[in-house]
Amino acid sequence: MAWRPRAVIVLASGVLLALAGCTPDNPEPDMVVNLIQQDWQHTPGVTPDGGGLRVAATSRSIVEQDGGGGQPNPPVNLAGTHLVATGDFTLSASFTDVTADASLTVYDSPPVIADEFRIEPAGLRLTLRGDDLDIAVFDGSRQKSVTNPQPAHDERVRLQDPGAELTVHRSGDTLKVASGGKIVLSQPLRGIFGSGQLWLGLASDAGSFQVSSLTATAPGxxxxxxxxxxVEQASQLPDGLQALAARIRPDFRIGAAVALGPLASDADYGRVLVGNFGAITPENAMKAQNLSPQQGAYTFEEADAILAVAESKGMAVHGHTIAFTEAMPRWMQELPAGTEAERSASARALRDYVTAVVTHFRGRLDSLDVVNEPFDTDQGTGLQQNIWYRVFGPAYPAAVSQAVYAADPQVKQFINENGADVPGRRQDALLKLALDTNAVGGHIYGVGLQAHVYDLETDAIPAGDLTSTLRNFQDAGLHVRISENDVADDDGTDVQAEQYATVLDICLRSSACVSYTTWGVDNRYDWLIDDDGSLQQGHDYLFENGKPTPPYDAIRKVLGG
Structure with missing residues (x-):
């Protein structure tokens, strides 16, 4: 069939309506979306440039708890535009000025980002490397290694014209990839493109490139x-958890840790979050490995998108976090600290980081974890000797606090720690650290008590102990946040609900306790890697697939609902 030129009308939304493609056999026009004209402003590494898009490497990765590893975390357009295509479609892209590599990904859903790993969704990744095109198809099946996901189909194709237009075409149950009109892959869909949504990513591992055209087309x-x-469609509920709490204490905030992926893609998640919570904590988006994967370079886009949601919904934001042993980019981990000259230079680099981050978010944060989990991970009381310790010494919290204050004197500063929820040596150490920091010029407003209850035999937080804890900090002139509360359901949902209710009830009764935050929203996104390396789903949060759980009902009862 001969190719027919099309007359095109550009609509304000960036949707192109192809008119002259109509024929007696195809009476309805094709729909074409010019994706370059869509919203990419919150996608790290992607900027509009001369009618196209310029893509630069971000070097984003997710490190493991011990600082090792580095699972790639290439950006996806989450807070901007995604496509809804329930039938056949064609994506077409043209790349120019490729200095190293150029990738286009098309996902069924956003990746799930956990503290130390990324769950790769079903989708397709095309990567142009010189004359070669790498094609990787992920079918969404359970991976043997979460941190090293392997595609269901992986091949490299030598292209005759690397500058030719690349196309991805779904036709019924078949996936086709073509270069310059020549098909280089044709196979069954293998479980991808079944959601009816297309989430797009543009990335380079080591260079940059120009996207001169990027369109999506669906047949008439x-x-x-x-x-x-x-989340744009979500609204506050007059009888949600935050509304109920405000009737008891107008200044008290009920919060949750959030991620951008489910905010962007899951209407249930957005509905229950905005409907019930008055504050959010970015779960991972404000950690150093996400904000500054390369020294002196910053990728604020995804954190900004989360803050924009909070601002549009009237929610407060607690920033998380500045100085932290984990979630640290390689450049920060490897700062030298062996000599006085090295420590001086590294101190400038760390202060520059603090100043850049806090200045960027100035006026948008109600509070901030300036130091996170400073003590030994074995529940000891010694400070972890991370890069902050090695550069500034054991009084590093004061150096960080002073740098934060210089950049934003209004943000309330917290030291956040686990295992200090009940009286004991670790709690004593946290109290002393906060007071000592302020004694040498720090500006610590209070402490965050994480209140993780993974095992009720060892982690349970009795009402009396928490009451004593809050009194201890209040007597010292410090405020308290319940900052990351979650409770495992291993002993049943009744016991789980009771523990949730106890923590909130005691917090709410104390004027020293200024807010309560649960470390997640919906169990749909509660994932962990077990000791044997397998991926396991937890059931620790207040909602399950958008529906309230017994802990939610227990918390609601505490609030008088």
Whole structure:
């Protein structure tokens, strides 16, 4: 069939309506979306440039708890535009000025980002490297190694014209990839593109490139549209948890840790979050490995998107975190500290980081973890000898606090720690650290008590102990946040609900306890890697697939609902 030129009308939304493609056999026009004209402003490494998009390497990765590893975490357009295409479609892209490599990913859903790993969703990744095109198909099946995901199909194709247009085409149950109109892959869909949504990513591992064209097309009569983040449609509930808490203590905040992926893609997640919570803590988006994967370079886009959601919904933001042993980019881990000259230079680099981050978010944060989990991970009382310790010495919290204060004197500063929820040596050490920091010029407003209850035999937080804890900090002139409360359901949901209710009830009764935050929203995104390396789903949060759990009902009862 001969190619027919199309007359095109550009709509304000960036959707192109192809008119002259109509024929007696195809009476309805094709729908075409010019993706370059869509919203990419919160996608790290992607900027508009001369009618196209410029893509630069971000070097984003997720390190393991011990600082090792480095699972790639290439950006996806989450807070901008994604596509809704329930039938056949074609994606077309043209790359120019490729200095090293150029990748286009098309996902069924956003990746799930946990503290130390990323769960790769079903989708397709095309990577142009010189004359070669790497094609990787992920079918969404359970991976043997979460941190080293392997595609269900992986091949390298030598291209005759590396500068030719690349196309991804879904036709019924078949996936086709072509270069310059020549098909280089044709196979069954293998479980991808079943959600009806297309989430796009543009990335380079080591260089940069220009996207001169990027379009999505659906044949006449098929469905193709653009959509923004799902959370945009969410609204506060007059009888949600925050509304109930405000009737008891107007200044008290009920919060949750959040991630951008589910905010963007899951309407249930957005609905229950905005409906019930008055504050958010970015779970991972404000950690150093996400904000500054390369020294002196910053990727604020995803954190900014989360803060924009909070601002649009009238929610307070608690920043998390500045000085932390984990989630640290390689450049920060490897700062030299062996000599006085090295420590001086490294101190400048760390202060520059603090100043850049806090200045960027100045006026947008109610509070901030300036130091996170400073003590030994074996529940001891000694400071972890991380890069902050090696550069500034054991009084490093004061150096960090002073740098934060210089950049934003209004943000309330907290030291956040686990295992200090009940009286004991670790709690004593946390209290002393906060007071000692302020004694040498720090500005610590209070402490965050994480209140993780993974095992009720060892981690349970009795009402009397928590009451004593809050009194101890109040007597010392410090405020308290319940900062990361979650409770495992291993002993049943009744016991789980009772522990949740106890923590909130005691916090709410104490004027020293200024807020309560649970470390997640929905069990759909509660994942962990077990000791044997397998991926396991937890059931620790207040919602399960958008529906309230017994802990939610228990918390609601505490609030008088």
């Amino acid at each position: 009569g098929a469905s193709l549209s653009t959509a923004g983040p799902a």
